[in-house]
Amino acid sequence: MSTIKSLDDLKKIREEALKKQQIKESSGKTEVIVGMGTVGIAAGARETLKAILETIEKENLSDIIVRQTGNIGLDSYEPIVQVAVSGKDKVSYGKVNPEMAQRIIKEHVVEGEIISEYQIKG
C-alpha cells in the first residue's frame, strides 16, 4: 500500500473509497448493518449476526452486504440491525433476536416489506 504524503493523496484515497461505496450503492445491493459494540454484543448481536448470515446462506441470497458498526447509543434497543435498501432511507430495527433477524432478511431484504412492529420509533 502506498503511504499518504499530502492532502491530495488523502483526497485520492477518499475519492477511491467513495467511488467503491457508490458502486456498492448503485449496484442495487442491500446493506444489512449490525451494531457490534460491547452493549450490542452483550445483548446478543453475535447470535443475531449469525442468524443473518445463516439465513442468507440457506436462502441462497446474493447481492447483500453484511457489515458491522459501533454502538449508536440506543442501548435500550440493542441488538440493533439497520437495513439500507439502495435508494431508500435506512430502516432501524431494535431488540433483534435470531428469529426476528430471519424474518427481517426474508421479508424486508428479499420482499421489500418493512416490518413496522420491529422498528425503533421515537
Added chain:
Amino acid sequence: MKAIRSMILVSSDPESMDHGALEVFSTLQKQILAHGLEEEISLSMISDVSKKSQNPLVLVYPDAVIYGSVTPEDIPHIVEEHLYKGRVVEEKQISPYDLSGRIAWLTARKGTLPAENRIVLKNVGLIDPEIIDDYIINEGYEALGKVLKEMTPKETYTVIKESGLQGRGGAGFPTGLKWQFVAGEKRDKKYVICNADESEPGTFKDRLVLEGDPHAIIEAMTIAAYAVGADEGFVYIRGEYGLAITRMQKAIEQAQEYGLLGDNIFGTGFAFNIHIHAGAGAYICGEETALIESIEGNRGEPRARPPYPTTAGLWQKPTVVNNVETLANIPAIIRNGPEWYKSIGTPSSPGTKVYTILGNVNVTGLIEVPMGITLREVISIYAKGMKDGGTFKVAQTGGSSGSIIPASLQDTPMDFDSYNKAGVSLGSGALLIGNQDVCVVDLAKVLLNFFRFESCGKCNPCRIGNKRAFDVLSRIAEGVGNLQDLVDLQMLSNQLFELSNCGLGQTAGSPLKDILAHFQAEVEAHIKLKVCPAGVCPMSGNWEHQID
C-alpha cells in the same frame, strides 16, 4: 426516530395543586391523545415556577409561551389552537417577568428545543470502525493533514484555545491552555496520553468512541503531539474494554500502513508513535498522576502536585493527558474552526457533552447534546420520561465523583459554569435518574462504599474518612443514628474535600454535603422517626453486621 417537537409543563406547586393543576394536567393528556399528538409532544409537571397568583400555569416550550391561570375548560382551545394549529392563544398568555429565575432561563432559550448534535459521536454507529477508509470517507485525517501542512504548532494550540474546549474527563480544564503549557516546556522528550480508563461507574461514553471510531482518537492525539512537540503517546485503556483494545490496536496498524502514524507522517518528517497500555481496573488509575505511575510500572497512587504532568509527567517529562471525549472534539474543531465550535453550547462552555443515561427512565443509553440543556429536557425528551409514571426525585451525575442533584435543580443549564454556581458538578457524564423509591441515605451509602474500597490508601483523610462516613451512613440506615451523626457527616465532608491528596477523596465528600443540603428532612426521618420514607433502608436496629 420521530423527534419531540414541543414540551409542555404544568406548574405543580402547592398553590397550583389547590387550583386544579392535576385536572389541567389530565385534561391536557386527554386532549393531546385526542389530537394524536402524543408522539411529538411531551408533558410533565414542573415545580417552583411562580411567585404570583396566576396558578396553575401551562408552559409551552420551545416557544416559551406561558399561559395562566389555566382551568381545564381552557385546555381544548389551547391544544387545538396552539399545539395543533400553531397559533398562540393571546388572551390567556402572561408575561414571563413574574416568574422565578428558573423559568426566565427557559424563556431565554426561546425557540430552541435542543436537538442531538453529534460531534464526538459523529461516526459512531455509522462507520465500520475496523476499516480506515470508512473514516477517511468521513473527513478523517483531514484535520491532521491541515495541521501538519498548513499550521504551526502554536497556531494549532491557539485554535483549540480559542474554541473554548474544556476537558471532558471531569475537571473541565481548558484544553488549549494545557497544550500551551506543554508546548512551552523546552525538553528533549514529551508525551501525549489519552485517558481511556473510564473508571467512573455507569459511564461508557469513552468506550463507544474507542469501539466505534478509534481513528478519531489517533488523529487527535497526533494533532496534540504536533502542537506540543511530543513524539510518543499512550492510550491507557481499562483492561475490561477488550473490544476497544482490539479495535484501537487494529486502527494503529492501519494508520501506520498509510503513513498517518510513525516516523514520517504525511511525508513531513514529523514522527509520532502510539502504544496501548491496558489498565487493571482500579478506579484511582483514572486520576492522571496515578495513571502515569501505573504506566511507569509503579503502584497506581497519585503524586503530589505541583509539579503538574504538564511539567513533570510520564518519566518526569512534560505530558499532555486528555480524556477520550475531549480528544474526539479536536479534529472537528480544526476542520471547522473555533467560531463554529463556539456557536454550539453556552458562552462559558462551548460544544457538546455526551451523557450516559441510566436509572428509572423509559429509554437508557447515550446522547450527545449541546452544553446547557437541562435535566428536565434530558428526562422528558431523550429518556422519554420516567418509567412506570414515576416522579423524578434525584439525579446523580458523573459516575461516582459527581453530585446528588435534587429535582429542584432540574431547570439549571447543564454546563460547567452554571453547575458550579449551583454548587454541584457535572462529573464525567453519567446521569443516574432516580424516582420516588430511591432513598438518598442508601444512595450515599452505596457511593461511600465504592469510595472506601477504591481509596488507594495513600493519604489518611481519604482512607479513614471514607470508612468513617460509610459507617455513619450505615448506622443511620439501620435506624440507630443520632443527631450528632449529621454534624459528623458535614465535618467528614469538609475534611475529605479540604485534606485529601487527590480528586478521589475531594469528591467523596460531595454526596454527604448534597444530601444534607437538599434532603435533610429525609435523613432526619431516619434518625428521629426511625423510618426510611422510601422504604429502602433496613432499619433493623443492628448495624454491627455491616462491619467487615
